[in-house]
Amino acid sequence: MSERYAFLRSARWLGLAVAVLAFVAACVVLGMWQWDRFDNRLAEARQVADAYDAEPVPLTEVTGEDLRVAAADEWRPARVTGHYVDGGTVLLRNRPVDGSPAVHAVTPFVADTGVGQVVVVVDRGWLPAEEAEETGAVVPQPPTAGVAMTGRLRPAETAVERDRPTGQIYRLAPDEVIEAASEVTDVGALEDLPVLDGYLVAAGPEISPPGAEDTAASEGSAELGTYPRPSSNWGLNLSYAFQWWLFAAGGLVAVVVLARREAADRAGDAPRPRRVTAEEEEDALVDAQLEDAAER
Template identity: 30%
Template sequence: MRSLSFFFSRRWILFLVTVIALAWGAWWLGEWQFHRLDDRKEKNAIIERNEAAEPVPAAEVLSTENGVSKQNEWRRVTATGTYDVDNTIVVRYRTRDGAAGVDVVVPLVTEDGTSLIVDRGWMATENRGTRPEELPAPPSGEVTVVGWVRKDATGDSTKVNDHSTRSISAEKIAEATGNPTFRGFVDLVSEDPDPESDLKLAELPEINNGPHFFYGLQWWFFGFLALLGFVWMAVDEWRGGRKQPATAETADVDEDANA
């Protein structure tokens, strides 16, 4: 057996530092997954609570100054007004079940002049540009809508150009239309009166915990394997390592020594 002096060699010190870094990284990634699990559970609880709640007037949940709070997302709200068809927005690159399509977004101008951005639903389209005039018209005159409250998207994808965008932001749409607008938007649940042509309405997100728990365990297991592998290799080194197989030359020497 050898002494433990090999631990102080440059090779083993670098090896130990690498294993510690890998184990720490695996631990951190596991913790991150478990934090994501906690966030997922909190979000599921909010969706379940808001799904069961009765609809309330949009002005009680939304404002023109502040964005949608986490507690109010997926809350059902109701509003009455007239659709501003001239400011219809086409939301590009929306797919369902592998089919290409667009979302149809139309501001609903309420009695006090404030617009509520309504995602009226999805329709399949060919792989080409779709103009607002090609979309199914919303009900004319006074309309009462019920919808799920959603947060505004952020980033460059929210830019509105020629009545078209890639992600919905009421703030950006308000800049394009010049009208006072509630922050956040709604995914349509129902319209009264009914439209002549129906669009496919948005669906509530799946309420489950996702894979975060098992991903967290996997990362911790990888970190444990890294430490275990280091210990195994260190013990093997301490015991002298694997003996080299005898060659023909060394076998002849052994025979001569035994003669």
């Protein structure tokens, strides 16, 4: 190190260097963290796009014999035929849709797989929370006859152990839904049936076969809303990553600029103020006298 920059060995500058290096390291780490989040969200967005646009297939072709919804199959459309549990609709509250407060209508469904029956929890749609409250939570009931429908697969949520209002749930966990349904109707027929470890989000009309009698009560009920396509804002994490790395580079540049400026000051190379000429001093004096006279 030349004598010009010998001051960098001082305690003040060594302390500044340590602080800047800590700042730069923190910015680099935070940038890498945001990059990892960007990478994960981009992978999730690609998975959702592939699954969401796939052709519907029978339920057990996706879940297999273990009846579990894998992460790679989330949002994949599956076809089921069977019947809803009569009177088994329960309400999922405090679950916004597109940023608006909403109440979801959730009903157990008994699906015929060809080799046996399976209980599948179906999120049939939603109502605005305000509308559900105004109508006394009168929710459209599903058909009581057999139906064929298409839904999108979602992994089961974790149940919560807390007191619930009768016929309401806090999570889309199959056991919690069936327990809540048992509070409003008879679910004894479900006791010995396997249950899908996941749930379906309704993605198409519930079609009853010709000649089937549908006795679902619909009077006074509003129409359920459908769910939008899931979105992922992975670009925001990418932006944050580059911002943190720019902060790191800015910290290093700032130290270099400060060091060069102090070296120039110590060597007497710093720009000196321009000397005022006698003529400029005289002009300034005259201007001051004229201003003083004008004020009087």
